[in-house]
Amino acid sequence: MPKMIFVERDGTRREVDAPLGLSVLEVAHKHGVDIEGACEGSLACSTCHVIVDPAWYGRLAKATEDEEDMLDLAFGLQATSRLGCQIVMTPALDGLVVKLPAATRNAGK
Amino acid sequence: MIYLDNQATTPTDPRVLDAMLPWFARDFGNPHSAEHAMGRHAADAVEAARAEIAALIGADPRDIVLTSGATESNNLAIKGAARFAAAGPRRRIITLATEHKCVLESVRDLAAENFEPCILPVGRDGLLDLDRLKDALRTPTLLVSVMAVNNETGVRQNLAAIAGLVHEAGALLHSDIAQAAGKLKFDVENPRISLASISGHKIYGPKGIGALYVRRRPRVRLSPLFSGGGQERGLRPGTIPAPLAVGLGEACRIAAAEMGEDEARIAALRARFLERLGVPVVVNGAAGLPGCLSLRFPGARALDLIAACPTLCVSTGSACTSADIAPSHVLTAMGLSAADAAATLRVGIGRFTSPSDIDAAASLLAAAAHIPAEA
Numbered sequence: 001m002p003k004m005i006f007v008e009r010d011g012t013r014r015e016v017d018a019p020l021g022l023s024v025l026e027v028a029h030k031h032g033v034d035i036e037g038a039c040e041g042s043l044a045c046s047t048c049h050v051i052v053d054p055a056w057y058g059r060l061a062k063a064t065e066d067e068e069d070m071l072d073l074a075f076g077l078q079a080t081s082r083l084g085c086q087i088v089m090t091p092a093l094d095g096l097v098v099k100l101p102a103a104t105r106n107a108g109k
Numbered sequence: 110m111i112y113l114d115n116q117a118t119t120p121t122d123p124r125v126l127d128a129m130l131p132w133f134a135r136d137f138g139n140p141h142s143a144e145h146a147m148g149r150h151a152a153d154a155v156e157a158a159r160a161e162i163a164a165l166i167g168a169d170p171r172d173i174v175l176t177s178g179a180t181e182s183n184n185l186a187i188k189g190a191a192r193f194a195a196a197g198p199r200r201r202i203i204t205l206a207t208e209h210k211c212v213l214e215s216v217r218d219l220a221a222e223n224f225e226p227c228i229l230p231v232g233r234d235g236l237l238d239l240d241r242l243k244d245a246l247r248t249p250t251l252l253v254s255v256m257a258v259n260n261e262t263g264v265r266q267n268l269a270a271i272a273g274l275v276h277e278a279g280a281l282l283h284s285d286i287a288q289a290a291g292k293l294k295f296d297v298e299n300p301r302i303s304l305a306s307i308s309g310h311k312i313y314g315p316k317g318i319g320a321l322y323v324r325r326r327p328r329v330r331l332s333p334l335f336s337g338g339g340q341e342r343g344l345r346p347g348t349i350p351a352p353l354a355v356g357l358g359e360a361c362r363i364a365a366a367e368m369g370e371d372e373a374r375i376a377a378l379r380a381r382f383l384e385r386l387g388v389p390v391v392v393n394g395a396a397g398l399p400g401c402l403s404l405r406f407p408g409a410r411a412l413d414l415i416a417a418c419p420t421l422c423v424s425t426g427s428a429c430t431s432a433d434i435a436p437s438h439v440l441t442a443m444g445l446s447a448a449d450a451a452a453t454l455r456v457g458i459g460r461f462t463s464p465s466d467i468d469a470a471a472s473l474l475a476a477a478a479h480i481p482a483e484a
Binding site: 069072077078 | 330
């Protein structure tokens with residue numbers, strides 16, 4: 001099974017199983033990684049914001065304009081920021097590394 | 110008083126003032142107070158204004174970030190784009206020697222953050238040599254900043270050709286359009302611009318407000334200059350001054366509707382002024398914005414001319430630099446000697462300039478130019 005690595009806010013690297021077809025958000029929830037995902041992957045918030053390792057960023061399918069609109073609202077946006085709910089595991093992403101941002105903004109709060 | 114300094118600032122159009130007034134006292138709600146009717150009322154007015162600003166330059170309202178003016182917009186565009194891309198490989202930031210001080214200083218300040226400022230010269234006509242730009246772009250470049258119309262000479266850069274080269278090189282193109290917006294047709298899609306800065310008080314709107322166009326397709330990302338509450342897509346936190354925003358929107362609406370009429374009248378006034386002046390003068394720079402005349406009076410000193418015409422408001426250079434004794438950086442970049450620069454006046458004709466203003470100004474300056482300069 002493919003693996004992926006979450007770099008937690010304190011720098012800890014957690015390698016977890018990442019089943020094909022699951023999103024990074026779903027993988028995180030499956031393993032209790034602290035990503036909120038308030039809208040449950042419906043592209044209505046930016047609380048599953050992750051910072052993709054620059055070495056992996058170019059290998060992801062490009063973000064849609066809807067995702068970019070939500071990223072506009074993300075706190076601490078960086079050049080390789082994505083929404084975890086929009087990255088779906090494929091064999092090519094085996095070993096993917098993403099970092100959790102320092103904070104998230106829940107527009108509904 | 111005869112006011113011919115419309116590049117320094119323009120009078121607020123009475124229609125703009127009328128549109129603004131209710132939003133100071135009667136409708137004073139905070140446009141970010143979404144919980145109550147007064148807040149939403151102000152938010153609606155701000156959004157309507159944003160739509161007018163966007164329409165003036167062919168943009169989508171969501172592309173428009175409200176700021177305090179073109180200086181802030183220029184800082185946010187240049188420093189924001191550089192800082193957002195700081196982790197990337199591109200370090201070079203290109204601009205022209207004739208740009209507004211706030212652009213030049215923003216670019217120079219980024220040297221301290223490990224970026225590489227590259228300031229290109231212009232020709233005697235004030236125009237950028239495209240081959241120079243091509244050469245400069247051989248080094249991977251993050252951003253190029255070129256103003257649409259120069260604030261001292263009215264010279265209009267060839268943005269269409271510049272945009273082609275910049276995009277081919279994969280860089281962002283920022284343009285300070287403070288002097289061009291609302292006066293010349295400007296569309297962010299043609300030529301394609303990444304970032305563009307607008308000022309309220311250069312287009313008959315209020316002072317203290319401006320806008321930055323930030324392209325969303327494809328997305329241009331910036332790091333904000335200020336930390337705060339996430340307003341304006343997080344790019345420019347702080348409460349939006351609703352009265353000023355409404356004023357800028359109304360100024361843009363009027364400019365879009367009346368631009369053609371205004372510019373034809375201003376071009377005729379410019380021709381009339383040059384014809385009535387009757388003393389030998391040289392117009393500095395290539396033809397550009399008709400309302401901005403950089404006029405050299407050979408053998409005279411501009412400061413003497415201004416002193417001899419106390420009822421006439423004209424300037425020696427841009428308002429931000431005219432208090433300096435140093436000659437204008439724009440004119441010297443165009444190859445004028447310090448003496449020629451010191452013999453140059455900027456005459457700015459605007460929407461509210463009348464033919465009688467023009468006639469009176471021409472005769473005052475002609476009389477003053479015949480007074481021999483003090484030895």
